[in-house]
Amino acid sequence: xxxxxxxxxxxxLLVMLIMSALVFVAVFAIGNPVDVLIDPxxxxxxxxxxxxALGLDQPFWMQYKTFLANLVKGDVGNSWVYNExxxxxxxxxxxxxxxxxxxxxxxxxxxxIPLGAYAGLKPDTPSARFIMGSSILSFSVPAFxxxxxxxxxxxxxxHWLPIAGRGETISVFGIPFSFLxxxxxxxxxxxxxxxxxxxxxxxxxxxxxGVREVLGQDYIKFARAKGLKESRxxxxxxxxxxxxxxxxxxxxxxxxxxxxxxxxxxxxxxPGMGKLIIDSIAMLDRPMIVAYLMVTVLIFILVNFIVxxxxxxxxxxxxxxxxxx
Amino acid sequence: MNPRLSRFAKAYFDDKIALAGFIGVVVLILxxxxxxxxxxxxxxxxAQLTIVDGRLPPGSEGTTGIYYLLGTDEQGRDMLSAILYxxxxxxxxxxxxxxxxxxxxxxxGLISGYVGGWVDAFIMRTVDLQLSIPTILVALILLATLGKxxxxxxxxxxxxxxxxxxxxxRAAVLVEKEKxxxxxxxxxxxxxxxxxxxxxxxxxxxxxxxxxxxxxxxAISLEATLSFLGLGVxxxxxxxxxxxxxxxxxxxxxxxxxxxxxxxxxxxVIVCINLVGDRLSDVLNPRLDT
Numbered sequence: 054x055x056x057x058x059x060x061x062x063x064x065x066l067l068v069m070l071i072m073s074a075l076v077f078v079a080v081f082a083i084g085n086p087v088d089v090l091i092d093p094x095x096x097x098x099x100x101x102x103x104x105x106a107l108g109l110d111q112p113f114w115m116q117y118k119t120f121l122a123n124l125v126k127g128d129v130g131n132s133w134v135y136n137e138x139x140x141x142x143x144x145x146x147x148x149x150x151x152x153x154x155x156x157x158x159x160x161x162x163x164x165x166i167p168l169g170a171y172a173g174l175k176p177d178t179p180s181a182r183f184i185m186g187s188s189i190l191s192f193s194v195p196a197f198x199x200x201x202x203x204x205x206x207x208x209x210x211x212h213w214l215p216i217a218g219r220g221e222t223i224s225v226f227g228i229p230f231s232f233l234x235x236x237x238x239x240x241x242x243x244x245x246x247x248x249x250x251x252x253x254x255x256x257x258x259x260x261x262x263g264v265r266e267v268l269g270q271d272y273i274k275f276a277r278a279k280g281l282k283e284s285r286x287x288x289x290x291x292x293x294x295x296x297x298x299x300x301x302x303x304x305x306x307x308x309x310x311x312x313x314x315x316x317x318x319x320x321x322x323x324p325g326m327g328k329l330i331i332d333s334i335a336m337l338d339r340p341m342i343v344a345y346l347m348v349t350v351l352i353f354i355l356v357n358f359i360v361x362x363x364x365x366x367x368x369x370x371x372x373x374x375x376x377x378x
Numbered sequence: 379m380n381p382r383l384s385r386f387a388k389a390y391f392d393d394k395i396a397l398a399g400f401i402g403v404v405v406l407i408l409x410x411x412x413x414x415x416x417x418x419x420x421x422x423x424x425a426q427l428t429i430v431d432g433r434l435p436p437g438s439e440g441t442t443g444i445y446y447l448l449g450t451d452e453q454g455r456d457m458l459s460a461i462l463y464x465x466x467x468x469x470x471x472x473x474x475x476x477x478x479x480x481x482x483x484x485x486x487g488l489i490s491g492y493v494g495g496w497v498d499a500f501i502m503r504t505v506d507l508q509l510s511i512p513t514i515l516v517a518l519i520l521l522a523t524l525g526k527x528x529x530x531x532x533x534x535x536x537x538x539x540x541x542x543x544x545x546x547x548r549a550a551v552l553v554e555k556e557k558x559x560x561x562x563x564x565x566x567x568x569x570x571x572x573x574x575x576x577x578x579x580x581x582x583x584x585x586x587x588x589x590x591x592x593x594x595x596x597a598i599s600l601e602a603t604l605s606f607l608g609l610g611v612x613x614x615x616x617x618x619x620x621x622x623x624x625x626x627x628x629x630x631x632x633x634x635x636x637x638x639x640x641x642x643x644x645x646x647v648i649v650c651i652n653l654v655g656d657r658l659s660d661v662l663n664p665r666l667d668t
Contacts, residue, residue, distance in 0.1 A: 193652045195599045198641040309512035334522040
């Protein structure tokens with residue numbers, strides 16, 4: 054177990070290092086932020102002073118070294134727009150995005166598993182075919198357009214649900230959450246559903262193919278031969294085994310869900326990390342972009358780690374000793 | 379028609395829905411190609427726009443007598459024309475980026491699988507790393523770096539998509555290179571590269587084609603999303619995504635047509651391409667789960 058954990062940790066650190074280099078090069082190439090930030094009437098001396106203050110007068114490699122040294126200390130510099138620690142601002146926005154992404158994940162699982170299981174158990178019924186057809190549609194239609202249509206239908210025409218912001222929040226341990234109040238929950242429904250849509254389709258397909266694969270196994274025939282009730286076979290034998298790929302794929306995809314929240318947050322003016330990164334890109338706010346990427350990569354590594362452990366717990370055939378099978 | 383192709387065509391058109399998808403794709407491509415001939419006006423020629431015709435609902439007649447079937451935007455631009463031209467941009471971006479990703483990724487994957495050793499290990503680690511990063515994030519960062527432009531979004535989409543083609547091509551090579559016809563080619567003392575590109579490559583094409591078909595829909599959708607976020611095509615050549623984005627603010631005031639019709643067009647494009655891709659994967663039946 055310890056061998057596995059340390060190996061994973063080393064891999065994660067390597068990924069972090071590579072990502073930091075890529076991020077730095079990409080952000081470095083974005084352009085000189087002083088051009089955007091400074092008053093156009095500034096003199097050359099003032100521009101030079103501003104560049105010196107931001108460390109932009111140093112050569113490329115020196116800048117990267119400073120960047121890396123600060124990164125280890127958890128410091129990516131102050132936001133050039135808000136003049137506050139970029140990482141701090143990003144962390145303040147993180148709960149909103151996590152709340153949205155996790156809600157979307159829950160919706161995808163709650164809706165996707167029963168539909169996928171049904172489509173797998175009764176593949177030839179018209180409703181199963183309908184489910185599969187819709188699942189293709191759900192991850193091919195752009196999420197932002199679905200969001201817009203939901204706004205038109207439920208917000209503008211029917212006036213059922215609010216269409217922007219988080220609504221009323223309640224703080225737990227100083228972190229505001231929307232889903233704890235009725236108002237917040239009503240704000241959460243549309244964005245979370247929009248974000249979950251493509252994942253619903255993914256869960257349906259995964260569960261369906263998992264169920265179909267498991268149904269052909271000998272232990273299912275054996276369970277039937279033992280005379281177990283069909284409902285018990287489905288619940289204990291089929292679903293439990295069919296859900297393993299769902300956990301790995303959805304886990305590996307969680308970073309994708311977080312980044313895709315950019316779109317949903319823009320459509321519904323949800324005050325999360327995604328909305329912030331789009332604004333920061335427009336303003337060339339370098340530290341902010343770096344903070345966003347580093348937070349995303351960190352979450353991504355963390356989630357993958359949890360998924361690996363979870364995977365081993367569910368499926369005893371997988372060993373955690375780090376040995377390759 | 380050669381027998382292989384006709385057998386393939388027969389298998390493909392066996393399915394009614396797939397036939398509809400195919401017809402849809404052909405019609406859409408024709409509409410895009412002949413957009414300047416079909417469109418009632420050139421939506422980018424400001425001289426042809428009448429500003430007083432701005433924000434007219436669908437089915438209105440303009441002051442100059444032009445009939446706006448799908449309404450107009452705030453500048454008096456005919457939405458039908460804008461959609462036809464936008465379709466052009468969307469299809470070009472989608473098809474060109476996937477073609478480039480297919481060729482670049484496919485060749486790298488063929489070489490990786492065929493050569494093996496440390497070259498293969500290095501390429502596959504790079505691909506793993508790239509695929510572990512969400513495509514939208516890759517595109518987002520690249521566009522933030524490169525700026526706006528059709529060429530820039532194509533570059534971003536190629537970088538976001540090449541890796542999956544590497545994996546598929548490599549997986550196909552690994553299976554094919556063990557087969558007898560390769561051993562036969564080796565016995566004829568054909569050069570390594572000649573075997574790779576004349577013997578192996580043609581037999582690895584079908585999974586790549588399926589992936590490409592599905593990817594075009596994904597690329598168009600991603601381009602639309604990025605343009606919606608203000609990071610994609612320039613305002614002078616709006617794609618369907620940018621048209622939707624432009625109509626966003628009018629949506630709330632009930633002028634639904636500026637955003638809704640480009641959106642419907644986009645959905646039709648994506649659904650048709652997906653139907654074709656789905657059927658291709660059934661007919662060619664490669665394993666896509668690499």
